[in-house]
Amino acid sequence: MIKAYIDFWNRAFDFSGRSTRPDYWWVYLINVIISTILVVGFVLIPFFSNVSHNPAILNDSTEIQKMILKYMSPIMIFGLIILIPQLSLQFRRLRDAGIHPAWGLLSCIGLVPILTFFSFIGSIVLIVMSCQPTKPAPETLFDKVE
Template sequence: MTNVPASPSLSQPLYGASFGQAFTRFWKKYATFSGRASRSEFWWWYLANIIIVTVLYIITAIGGFAGASIDSTTGASAPGPLFGVGIALLVIWWLAIIVPTLALSWRRLHDTNRSGLFWFLGFIPVVGGIILLVLFVLDSDPAGARFDA
């Protein structure tokens, strides 16, 4: 048997994280703003979130079309009764991930040796999101260890 190195503790970034490891660490570090998050942890989570949100949108769309009705006098259409279920699921998902997603973003910025407060650059119209994207893509900086708990 070969010895497989153990994963680092949750207080350390997991470089080269797999999809499952990143998803698990996201939930285990729900509201942890200190420490760092590797690029793989960050981007695997975003892929998982995109997949889940896409499925929820499909459920919402199917629920909207199934049983949809059209008012014969005005021509206005009304979504089916399951449309509300899809919207409720999207809202619940969004509420469940808002804090840990913000925490993950702060930890990713820490891994690039930047304060989590750089996250607020995202509020700059037009360019803020682009600036954040560039910062999230940057390589890890060993000096970011100053943010470790």
């Protein structure tokens, strides 16, 4: 598990090669755990602490939005830090499953506000593709980046 996460950071900008299912899912699990800890520590606890001291905040939607944006900063920073390494891992995983790595760009659909709904569908498609077993090298056409 730790080896997979260290490999995740060592190969952060390596969009070629392959990554196995365990390598992909261990990193996914660790990133979910880190994100959960950040949400609890930097959003939920401070938010409910402020609300318990001043319950009138719940009536002011702009104040709630300001608080959430302020507390979400560490989570957004973490998301930006892992963006490129996660994308490269996704490309390597898809290549390992024998699927063209360009499908990994489905994860970027959510960046276009009009296509937010399709981002949900794209995420489901990527999860299914990431669960596919490893295909031996001769069966894949996408091992070499041209």
